[in-house]
Amino acid sequence: NAxxxxxxxxxxxxxxxxxxxxxxxxxxxEYMSWYRQDPGMGLRLIHYSVGAGITDQGEVPNGYNVSxxxxxxxxxxxxxxxxxxxxxxxxxxxxxxxxxxxxxxxGTRLTVT
Amino acid sequence: AQSVTQPDxxxxxxxxxxxxxxxxxxxGATPYLFWYVQSPGQGLQLLLKYFSGDTLVxxxxxxxxxxxxxxxxxxxxxxxxxxxxxxxxxxxxxxxxKLVFGAGTILRVKS
Numbered sequence: 001n002a003x004x005x006x007x008x009x010x011x012x013x014x015x016x017x018x019x020x021x022x023x024x025x026x027x028x029x030e031y032m033s034w035y036r037q038d039p040g041m042g043l044r045l046i047h048y049s050v051g052a053g054i055t056d057q058g059e060v061p062n063g064y065n066v067s068x069x070x071x072x073x074x075x076x077x078x079x080x081x082x083x084x085x086x087x088x089x090x091x092x093x094x095x096x097x098x099x100x101x102x103x104x105x106x107g108t109r110l111t112v113t
Numbered sequence: 114a115q116s117v118t119q120p121d122x123x124x125x126x127x128x129x130x131x132x133x134x135x136x137x138x139x140x141g142a143t144p145y146l147f148w149y150v151q152s153p154g155q156g157l158q159l160l161l162k163y164f165s166g167d168t169l170v171x172x173x174x175x176x177x178x179x180x181x182x183x184x185x186x187x188x189x190x191x192x193x194x195x196x197x198x199x200x201x202x203x204x205x206x207x208x209x210x211k212l213v214f215g216a217g218t219i220l221r222v223k224s
Contacts, residue, residue, distance in 0.1 A: 004156075033212070040122070042203060042216040043157075050210065058211060090156055098212040099145050099164070104156030 002026050006091050006105035013081040013112045021076040021108050023091030029103070031094045032074040033058070034066065036087040037107075043090065049074055050097065081112045117206050117215035125221040126194050134189040134218050136204030145207035146187040148178055149214075152200045160202075163187060174198070196222045 007022045025032065033048035035058075045058030049068040063085060065077040074093075078085060089108045094100035118137045126132050138144050145164050149157040161172025168180040178189045187204060199222045204215040 035214075040216055042119075043214040045211050045213065048211065056210065059213070092157075098207050098210060101159045101162070102149075102157070102212065104158070106156055 004091055004093055004103050004105035006089075006108050008108060009106070011108060011110050013078070013110065015081060015083060015112060017081050019078050019081065021078075021089055021091075021110070023074045023076065023105060024072050025074075025093040025103070026072065027093065027095075027103065028071060029093035029095055030071070031097050031100065032068065033092050033098075033102070034064070034074070034076045035090045035092065036060065036085075037090060038087050046076065046089075048098070078110075083112045086110060086112045116208050116213045117204050119202075119204055119215040119218050121218045122216070123219045123221065125223060128196050128222050128224050129193050132189075132191045132194045132198070132220070134202050134204075134220070136187045136189065136215060137185050138187060138204075138206045139185065144187075146178075146180065147205040147212070148172065148176070148187075148189050149203045149205060150174075150200050151203065151217075157203065160189070194220075194222055196224060198222055 004025045030051045034046040035043040037043050044060045047066040049055045055066050091105040092102040094102050147162045148160040151157045160176050161170045163170045163180045201217045201219050203217045
């Protein structure tokens with residue numbers, strides 16, 4: 001039981017490049033979410049999903065896309081990277097919804113130059 | 114709209130001293146409230162949560178929190194801090210279909 005896994009751990013992008021941050025969970029959780037963490041701002045919700053095929057926007061969705069084709073996977077796509085997207089990204093999952101305990105992945109540190 | 118406020122960015126306490134981290138919320142008649150802890154370089158871990166019932170909630174690692182509706186607060190406490198408690202602590206509240214976090218409080222423990 002690996003819990004929530006994220007790849008890569010570190011990534012450097014140039015402005016304008018695109019990439020996908022991977023997130024997978026093996027706990028059969030319905031609810032998954034992506035956060036970005038910036039100093040002094042806590043965690044801000046980017047996108048979330050309440051089940052396979054269902055996604056919705058969080059507080060800071062601009063510049064990011066998600067899809068949820070399976071229960072296990074919830075990739076986050078950066079369409080055209082900008083320096084403002086330099087951050088640490090966390091994926092989380094929970095059994096049913098946002099009121100359950102969230103299990104967090106180890107994070108991806110992204111730098112956009 | 115700000116849902117969760119953690120007024121203290123940093124707090125330093127001596128090992129063995131008591132601890133109180135403040136959290137104020139501004140959403141929901143009966144909010145769902147959480148405290149999470151993040152050790153350096155790690156993801157977040159749930160300490161405790163409040164949905165309803167007894168306003169004093171016990172969590173893991175000896176932490177507790179008290180929900181006070183009249184003050185819109187959900188402060189985290191520990192009677193005696195250990196050096197391993199040094200971490201960043203986040204208060205969070207459910208807002209609709211989302212979980213919204215405060216900005217965090219960094220706890221430093223001095224020996």
